[in-house]
Amino acid sequence: MSLRKILIVDDEEVDQYICKYVIEKFDPTIATLSAFNGREALDILRQDDPDAIILDINMPIMNGFEFLERYAAEFDNHVPVVAMLTSSIHDHDRDVALRYIFVDVCFQKPLTEDHLAQLANTRKQSTQS
Numbered sequence: 001m002s003l004r005k006i007l008i009v010d011d012e013e014v015d016q017y018i019c020k021y022v023i024e025k026f027d028p029t030i031a032t033l034s035a036f037n038g039r040e041a042l043d044i045l046r047q048d049d050p051d052a053i054i055l056d057i058n059m060p061i062m063n064g065f066e067f068l069e070r071y072a073a074e075f076d077n078h079v080p081v082v083a084m085l086t087s088s089i090h091d092h093d094r095d096v097a098l099r100y101i102f103v104d105v106c107f108q109k110p111l112t113e114d115h116l117a118q119l120a121n122t123r124k125q126s127t128q129s
Contacts, residue, residue: 009054009056011036015109045071081104084107
């Protein structure tokens with residue numbers, strides 16, 4: 001299965017723009033959704049069904065880890081691939097994120113086409129299981 005729709009969750013407009021630009025360059029057929037914090041992301045997920053979520057850790061209102069907790073409790077029936085994308089990949093942050101079964105990869109900003117290729121490959125593996 002290919003990536004058809006990706007939810008980008010990041011409070012920085014510049015990082016949102018970079019993600020959208022890289023996704024468009026990687027595959028112009030991929031649709032994007034945007035949320036600027038975890039709470040907005042949960043609202044979107046109640047109405048839409050992306051194939052993957054690119055999630056920042058440090059955000060106001062609801063950070064990435066708080067989002068993961070709420071997401072695990074509320075959306076356990078459908079689990080898209082989640083990629084953590086952050087400017088500070090500390091081993092501790094990475095370890096905490098990867099404890100969630102639906103978090104498959106952690107990338108350091110900025111998003112690249114190689115990251116998206118890895119995300120697409122991860123998505124294929126998860127749908128074949």
